[in-house]
Amino acid sequence: MSASADKRSAYADRRADAGPPFFDLLRLPGVGWFLRQRWARLGMQIPLLLLSVVLVWHGFLGPDLAPKNLATLLTWVHYRGLLVLVLLVAGNFFCMACPFLLPREIARWIFRPVWNWPVRLRNKWLAVALFVLLLFAYEYFGLWSTPFWTAWLIVAYFAGALVVDALFRHASFCKWVCPIGQFNFLASTLSPLEVAVRDLNQCVECRTKDCICGPPASETAADAGRLALPLLAKRGCELALFQPMKVGNLDCTFCLDCVHACPHDNVGLVTRMPGAELAAEEPRSGLGNPLTRPDLAALAIVFTFGALLNAFGMVSPVYVLQAWLSGVLGTTERAPILAILFAVALIVEPVLLLGLAAWWTRRATGTALSLPRLATRYAYSLVPLGFGVWLAHYAFHFLTGALTVVPVLQNALAEIGWPVLGQPNWEFTGMRSGSVFVLELGFLTLGLVGSWIVAIRLARKDQPSAPWRAYLSWVVLQSILWAAAIWLLAQPMEMRGTFLGD
Amino acid sequence: MKMMQRFLVFLAIAPMTILVPSGCSKSSTDGAPDVKVELRMSPDPPTVGQGTATVTLTDKDGGPLRGATLKLEGNMNHAGMKPVFADAKELDPGKYEASVNLTMGGDWFFLIDAVLADGRRLKRKIDVPGVKSR
Numbered sequence: 001m002s003a004s005a006d007k008r009s010a011y012a013d014r015r016a017d018a019g020p021p022f023f024d025l026l027r028l029p030g031v032g033w034f035l036r037q038r039w040a041r042l043g044m045q046i047p048l049l050l051l052s053v054v055l056v057w058h059g060f061l062g063p064d065l066a067p068k069n070l071a072t073l074l075t076w077v078h079y080r081g082l083l084v085l086v087l088l089v090a091g092n093f094f095c096m097a098c099p100f101l102l103p104r105e106i107a108r109w110i111f112r113p114v115w116n117w118p119v120r121l122r123n124k125w126l127a128v129a130l131f132v133l134l135l136f137a138y139e140y141f142g143l144w145s146t147p148f149w150t151a152w153l154i155v156a157y158f159a160g161a162l163v164v165d166a167l168f169r170h171a172s173f174c175k176w177v178c179p180i181g182q183f184n185f186l187a188s189t190l191s192p193l194e195v196a197v198r199d200l201n202q203c204v205e206c207r208t209k210d211c212i213c214g215p216p217a218s219e220t221a222a223d224a225g226r227l228a229l230p231l232l233a234k235r236g237c238e239l240a241l242f243q244p245m246k247v248g249n250l251d252c253t254f255c256l257d258c259v260h261a262c263p264h265d266n267v268g269l270v271t272r273m274p275g276a277e278l279a280a281e282e283p284r285s286g287l288g289n290p291l292t293r294p295d296l297a298a299l300a301i302v303f304t305f306g307a308l309l310n311a312f313g314m315v316s317p318v319y320v321l322q323a324w325l326s327g328v329l330g331t332t333e334r335a336p337i338l339a340i341l342f343a344v345a346l347i348v349e350p351v352l353l354l355g356l357a358a359w360w361t362r363r364a365t366g367t368a369l370s371l372p373r374l375a376t377r378y379a380y381s382l383v384p385l386g387f388g389v390w391l392a393h394y395a396f397h398f399l400t401g402a403l404t405v406v407p408v409l410q411n412a413l414a415e416i417g418w419p420v421l422g423q424p425n426w427e428f429t430g431m432r433s434g435s436v437f438v439l440e441l442g443f444l445t446l447g448l449v450g451s452w453i454v455a456i457r458l459a460r461k462d463q464p465s466a467p468w469r470a471y472l473s474w475v476v477l478q479s480i481l482w483a484a485a486i487w488l489l490a491q492p493m494e495m496r497g498t499f500l501g502d
Numbered sequence: 503m504k505m506m507q508r509f510l511v512f513l514a515i516a517p518m519t520i521l522v523p524s525g526c527s528k529s530s531t532d533g534a535p536d537v538k539v540e541l542r543m544s545p546d547p548p549t550v551g552q553g554t555a556t557v558t559l560t561d562k563d564g565g566p567l568r569g570a571t572l573k574l575e576g577n578m579n580h581a582g583m584k585p586v587f588a589d590a591k592e593l594d595p596g597k598y599e600a601s602v603n604l605t606m607g608g609d610w611f612f613l614i615d616a617v618l619a620d621g622r623r624l625k626r627k628i629d630v631p632g633v634k635s636r
Contacts, residue, residue, distance in 0.1 A: 065611070065613075065627070066580060066581045067577045067578060067579075067582070067585065069581070072581045073581035073582060076580075076581055076582075077581050077582035142579075144580050144581065145579040145580060316607060316634075319632070397580075397582050398582075400582065400583075401581065401583060402582075404581070404582050404583070404584070426584060426585050426587070427584070429583075433606075492607050492635025493635070
């Protein structure tokens with residue numbers, strides 16, 4: 001077999017069940033044309049950078065009342081809501097437009113990082129820890145209710161991206177550090193769009209592999225001379241995703257560097273089956289086989305159980321639990337009580353539940369896989385349900401409060417003596433919470449069905465003759481978590497989000 | 503040399519991210535800091551639905567402050583919720599009452615905006631935590 005045939009076979013295996021893309025966003029006039037431009041990402045990042053500056057300014061200098069401050073309103077209501085909705089209907093466009101990366105590009109123009117990210121940290125454990133830390137900080141500092149700390153969080157994010165990527169080459173911050181990025185990576189496994197090769201045969205003939213290596217030095221040098229902004233230079237994927245061997249959206253920031261780098265115009269933004277990649281077995285570029293990676297599985301677990309925990313902090317039963325814990329511990333200090341709740345929700349509960357489900361699968365199928373390996377493998381089947389919970393929660397805040405941005409903006413402009421939008425009209429709100437509840441149920445049920453499908457697909461590979469033996473415990477576990485989420489949503493909302501009221 | 507220039511530009515810009523937040527402060531617009539303000543909610547503990555907010559204004563000696571004009575604005579401490587507004591009426595000397603509709607359980611705060619009989623303007627924020635859902 002020739003080398004070309006080997007490659008063709010290897011590449012084709014990667015997308016064995018995928019035919020030609022049904023739809024390619026980059027082929028569209030208008031949106032497609034815009035995204036194909038090298039300045040498209042910059043064109044989205046600059047407005048968001050300016051918006052971030054406004055949020056930081058208002059967070060520090062505006063009213064310290066969360067409902068009247070743009071920092072808290074736009075961060076915790078609009079940004080989060082739009083993020084999950086765009087991930088659901090399109091893809092990881094918020095990473096594409098991420099403003100945190102603009103200062104890093106400027107820093108790189110100055111410093112030119114020379115270090116590679118440490119080998120020992122080339123996994124998701126640090127990101128898992130930071131994700132948990134972010135959830136913890138959200139509760140501990142009451143970020144939703146404090147413009148000051150929200151502004152600081154934005155500043156810290158800019159500083160973090162700046163420092164990490166000024167020191168380390170490639171997209172180290174995005175791939176190994178950024179907790180929001182990890183959230184987006186996991187959630188985008190359920191998105192209908194994916195950056196993918198249009199025709200794998202073209203890749204077989206490709207000699208230069210610009211999508212991962214970047215264009216030849218001569219072309220880069222010519223670019224540098226032609227373009228004043230080094231931000232627009234072509235480059236290969238900074239997240240180490242080689243297009244012909246890439247599967248799905250994990251670790252893909254939708255930066256479209258590969259689209260611009262490919263000299264054959266062979267990379268598109270194409271439709272695919274949402275969630276299918278969660279059961280994909282084959283090793284993939286930049287990730288290996290996720291189904292055998294405990295760090296990625298831990299991320300999936302924190303993503304799912306963190307969604308339930310985050311929602312739990314908003315309903316009334318949490319206060320019964322907090323009072324009980326406070327009495328048992330003999331303290332009203334928030335930190336130890338939060339720490340216990342986080343440990344139970346994100347460690348004890350998942351270990352017990354996934355351990356039990358894995359034990360049943362092992363017993364029913366007679367597989368030689370260990371319990372941790374089984375739990376790692378099937379942990380990805382929880383992601384659709386986890387995304388459903390995040391969607392239900394964030395969509396509630398966004399849809400019920402979307403229009404409150406109007407009076408808050410009117411108020412902000414009036415306060416600086418420029419009332420061009422008139423006096424605040426506080427009648428603007430959003431949908432009624434009763435109407436949103438139906439949508440929330442829909443998101444949760446969609447997530448449950450997605451989780452069932454992923455578990456069943458995995459089980460068919462593990463136990464082709466009787467897959468139910470493998471998936472039964474996972475379907476039961478997912479259904480229990482779904483029921484818990486429904487129960488949470490049905491509780492009277494008490495928008496405190498803090499476990500210990502003052 | 504060019505590298506040095508870039509580095510100096512960076513040095514000039516970077517500290518601004520620290521200085522801007524740490525150097526700022528917010529001034530209070532309360533024109534009557536000596537006035538004591540108390541807010542009581544009925545039912546107590548406060549519950550979602552129609553209720554009554556009673557505001558008591560006293561001077562530094564504990565005497566009631568009569569003849570003030572009071573406006574109340576209730577907000578949740580989570581962004582994205584519609585505020586509730588009410589004008590308070592003086593029922594007893596220094597005691598002002600308003601009907602308020604708390605639309606959701608959780609933590610609320612009330613902004614009290616009063617014009618006192620002597621013309622001073624009082625602005626206070628009073629927390630009403632833990633409004634119970636029905």
